[in-house]
Amino acid sequence: MDAIKGKADQGMQNQGGQMDKPVSFHFLESMLPKAVKRRVHALKRLQVQCANIEAKFYEEVHELERKYAALYQPLFDKRRDIVTGTVEPTDEECEWQSDREEEEELAEAVKEKATIEDAKKEETTPVEDPKGIPEFWITIFKSVDMLSDMLQEHDEPILKHLKDIQVKFSEPGQPMSFTLEFHFEPNGFFNNAVLTKVYKMKSEPDASEPFNFEGPEIIDCEGCQIDWHKGKDVTVKTIKKKQKHKGRGTVRTVTKQVPNDSFFNFFNPVKASPDGEMDEDSEFTLATDFEIGHFFRERIIPRAVLYFTGEALEDDESFEEEELEEGDEEQDEEGDEDDDDDGDFDPKA
C-alpha cells in the first residue's frame, strides 16, 4: 500500500500539487535568520539518521513476521485439510457459539415450522454431505470486489481446483520479498501444481527523499509461466480474421491469438520499469497489482474463512461508512486522519 500511495503521491505533486499550499517550507526556511536556519538543517540531518534507524526497525519486524509465519502455518495447513476434505474435524473442533444459540432458538420455536424448513433446505441442497468446503476459495474471489473485478466466467471452473493460497517470506539475508503461492489440485487446464507471484520489497529510505520513508514498500513483482494444456489457456483467445490478397483479390481466413481478460493474467505481470518511463496506464495496472498482492497477503490469506462467510466484508463495509461520516463531519480537518494512515506502517507489506 505504501508503495502505491507513494507513487500516486508523486503523480499528484507533478500535476500541480503545489498550487494551493499556503506557505511553502522553502518560504518559511528562507524567512528564518541564518543562524536559526543552520540549526534547522542540523535537525534535518538528525532526521535522516532517524529514517535509517527506522529502516532497521522494519527489517527486524520482517524477521518477526517470518518467525510468526511459522507459528501460523500449522493452523493454515489444518484449514487447507478441512477445506479440501482431507481431514474431518472432530465435534470438539467444530463447536461454535452459534450452534448452541441455534439449538436454543429451535427449542423455543414451533417445531413444526422447523421441520418444514429443514425439508425445504434438503430440496435446495441436493448433496447433503459434499467433500470438505466446496467452492471455498472461489466464493472468496466472488465476494471481494478487488478480486471479482478480475474474475471472468471462464476462470471459475479453473479456480474450483484451487486448494490453498499461501504466503512465503524471503529468507534472512535475502532481499526482502514475499511470494504468494496458489496451490491447485490436478486439473484439466494446466500442469502446474503451484502458481506463484513474487513481490519484491524495499525497506530503506530513498537517498534523494529520505523523509518520505514510511516503511517497506513493494517495488516490483514477478509472475510465473503457466503450462496450459492445449487449447485451455484462458488468457488468450483465438480470433478469426479475413485477409484479402491485394493482387489476386482472393480472401482467406487466418486465426490470430489475442490477449483475453482473465484472473490468470495476474501471473503474467507488467514489469516495473527501472528508469520510471512508464505510461499512466501501466503505472495504474502495476499499482493495482501491488494492492492486490498486498490484500492477499494481509487480509485474505490470514482470514480466509471470514471472507468466505462474509464477516470480514461486513467489517469492511461498516468501516467504509464510518469513514464517509467522519469526512462529512470533519471536513475542515486537514487530513490528520490521513496522516495517521500514512504513518501506520504495515509490517506485512
Next chain:
Amino acid sequence: MDAIKGKADQGMQNQGGQMDKPVSFHFLESMLPKAVKRRVHALKRLQVQCANIEAKFYEEVHELERKYAALYQPLFDKRRDIVTGTVEPTDEECEWQSDREEEEELAEAVKEKATIEDAKKEETTPVEDPKGIPEFWITIFKSVDMLSDMLQEHDEPILKHLKDIQVKFSEPGQPMSFTLEFHFEPNGFFNNAVLTKVYKMKSEPDASEPFNFEGPEIIDCEGCQIDWHKGKDVTVKTIKKKQKHKGRGTVRTVTKQVPNDSFFNFFNPVKASPDGEMDEDSEFTLATDFEIGHFFRERIIPRAVLYFTGEALEDDESFEEEELEEGDEEQDEEGDEDDDDDGDFDPKA
C-alpha cells in the same frame, strides 16, 4: 487509531449499519449443508487461534519499539539541545543539500536583488541570532490543524516555554502503555517541569469479538495535575454573577470559576467509562483525545522538524488529494482501500 476506528465502527453498526447489506453471513451460513457448516465452524475456531498468535506478535513488536526508542533517544536529545540553544551544532552537522543549491542559485542570480532581499529580511527579523530555534514547538502546534484546533491565544505564551516532547513506553511485563511527556523550562505559569499523559493500551482479542482484533488499541488515558501559579490557570475563567436576595431584594456580585477552552485541558482527561455508559459527546471527545495522543507519538515526536518546516504537512496534503482522486475513480470498489488501512497495523500505537 485502531481504537478509534473500532469504536466508531461499533457506533455505526448500532445505528443501523445492517441495512443495506446484500447477504448477511448468518444467511449464507444457514444455507450451507450441515456437514459443511460444521467444517466452517472448525475454521472459525482456527481463526480465533490465529488472533491469539497475532496478539503475541504485536507484543513482540512493542518490545522492538522499546528497543528502538533507546536508539532514537540520543538523536532526540540532540534535537532538544539544538532547539533550546544548549548546544550549537558544528558546521559539518549543519550541512544540507539546499545550502549548496542556494549558493549556486545565488551565484547565478542578480547579486543586487539578493542584497535588497537580505536587507529586507533584516528589517523583519530584528534579532539576527536568537537562542536555539525560537518558537519551535509552538510553530508545530500552530501548523497542525488537530493541535491548532485546541490552541487558544492564552496558551501561546505558556507553550513558548515547551522545551521538548518525548514518548516513553511501558516496561516489559507491565501492561502495555505509552506516556507523552511535555518538558517545560521554568516559567511563570506552573511549577511542573514535566506534564504527562499516559495512554493505556490493550493488545489481545476481545473474547466476544475475536475477529475484530487488529492489533493494539488505546483503551484509556490519564492526565496529570498541573500545579498552576495563583491566577495563572488558563483552563478556568472567573466570571462575575449578580445574585438577588429573594427576601430582601438586595443584589450582590459573586465570582465563579468555570471551565475555559485551552490546550492544557489535554492533561485533564475525560475518563473512559468502564461500563460503556458514555454519552455521544464524551465518546467523541475521548476518540479525539486518543487520536491526538497517537498523532503526537506517531508523527510529531518522531518528525518534529518536518512539521516545523511544513514538509510533513505538504506530504499529508498531497496524500489527502490523492485519496480523494482515488475515491472518485474507484467509487465502485467496496472499501478495499479501507481494508488495507484497517489491516495495516500500527506498531507504535
